Amino acid sequence: MNNLKVKDLMTPNPVTVPVDMTITRVRSILRDEDFRCVPVVNGEHLEGLITRGDVLHISSTKSNIEARGMMEKPDVILLPEMDVYKAADLLIRAKEIQAPVVESTDNMKLIGILSVYDILAGFIERRIPPKKEKVGEVLTEKVVVCDIKDPLSKVWNKMDESGYSGLPVMKEGKLIGIITRKDLIKYGHARIVKESGDVRAVPVEKIMQTPPIVATRDMPIDEAATIMVNRDVGRLPVVEDPIYVKSDPQRAKEGKLVGIVSREDILKAYIYS
Numbered sequence: 001m002n003n004l005k006v007k008d009l010m011t012p013n014p015v016t017v018p019v020d021m022t023i024t025r026v027r028s029i030l031r032d033e034d035f036r037c038v039p040v041v042n043g044e045h046l047e048g049l050i051t052r053g054d055v056l057h058i059s060s061t062k063s064n065i066e067a068r069g070m071m072e073k074p075d076v077i078l079l080p081e082m083d084v085y086k087a088a089d090l091l092i093r094a095k096e097i098q099a100p101v102v103e104s105t106d107n108m109k110l111i112g113i114l115s116v117y118d119i120l121a122g123f124i125e126r127r128i129p130p131k132k133e134k135v136g137e138v139l140t141e142k143v144v145v146c147d148i149k150d151p152l153s154k155v156w157n158k159m160d161e162s163g164y165s166g167l168p169v170m171k172e173g174k175l176i177g178i179i180t181r182k183d184l185i186k187y188g189h190a191r192i193v194k195e196s197g198d199v200r201a202v203p204v205e206k207i208m209q210t211p212p213i214v215a216t217r218d219m220p221i222d223e224a225a226t227i228m229v230n231r232d233v234g235r236l237p238v239v240e241d242p243i244y245v246k247s248d249p250q251r252a253k254e255g256k257l258v259g260i261v262s263r264e265d266i267l268k269a270y271i272y273s
Contacts, residue, residue, distance in 0.1 A: 006087050007080035009122035010101045010112035016041045017050070019068040026067050027055040031185050039100050039110055040071040046100050046110040049074050052181050053165065074100055078114055088119050088271045092264060097234075116263045121229045123270055124222065132269040135224050136217030139238045139259035145170050146179065148205045152187075155179055155204055168237045168257055169208045175237055175257040177210030211251040214239045215261055221269045228263055235262040 016039045017026050030038060030052055037051040048071030055070075076090045076099035091099060091114075098115035102108050123130075132138060144162040146155045148171040159165060159181060166180040187207045215224050215236040224236060227250055239255030 004084040004122065004126075005080065006078050006082045006084060006101055006114050007112070009084055009118045010078075010080070010114040011118060012112045014039060014100075014110070014113040016110065017067050018042070019047055019066065019071075021067045023050075023055065023065045023067060023070050026050055026070075027185070030055055034182065036097060036115070036182075039113065040067045041110055044109045046074075046077075046102055046108045048072055049100065052185060053159075055185065077102055077105065079104070080111065084119060084122070085271050087114060088116075088267055091116060091119075092268060092271075095264075097264070116267050117229065117232075120225045120263060120267060120270070124226055124229055128270070130221040130225070130266075130270045131273040132221055134217065135215045135219045135221065135236075135238060135261050138221070138265040138269045139215075139217070139261045140265065141259045143168060143237075143257060143260045145257070146204055147171070148176055148203065148208075150204050152184060152202050152204065152207070156184060159184075164235075166235045168212065168260065169204050169210070170257070175212060175214075175239060175252070175255050177205070177208035178212040178235075178237060179204055179208040180234065183207050183209065211245055211253045212237055213250045214242055214252045214255060216240070216242065217258065221266060224261060225266050225270075228266060235260055 019040055019042050037049050039046055040048045040050060050071050075094040076096050078087050078099050078101045080101055098113055100110055101112035101114055103111050144164055145168045146158055148169055166178055168175055169177040169179055213231055213233055215238050237257055238259040238261055239252055240258050242252035242255035245251040245253055
């Protein structure tokens, strides 16, 4: 179609960690570099992946585990000459946000990473049109949310149980912010709270992002994609009757939550008609 290949959009020479690196050091890399996942290698040979979600589970008692003890085998492995639409389809079906790219499946030499973000950024840059028009066609209406007074440990458990890495934050039934796995890892206290079971635990409002960046049902797909890429956000709460912040009109200080749309949903709008 556009003859785009994985090698055209992948991030080459990604940051990696060796199999024998301690998991606490891996967590620092994920936090400091703001990565969603990091490949684990033995020399140049791909061995596995560790994600942001994986390191949320580390307690101090496990801190001397090595990367090889926590890595998972990737569900999707891509090749540089593969068609990007095929790669996107594989990522979506496997519910993965990114996949390693190897020179060949014979040598498993890691040469890059391709993420949903990379694909969307590539489509926007090349002005490739989506196959669906509006956010309303791809949003999820049943939204897992948390309350502004919820302790971080509760949010953490909700993320674990739902599989979502970002949750809208509500106050008296209104959308007030969003909290993500990235926020929890950056904050660092979530881990301590979880270990100590402290009932005076830190509430969500301490670390949530507010006001949230939002979408509406009638927002064009390519506009939502552009916001996600430019602001590096993985999901947008979808609202009705938003009252936008004057200084940043992509953020809403008020709005009725009607759904949520993720990067993966937006990618689906580009590859499936």
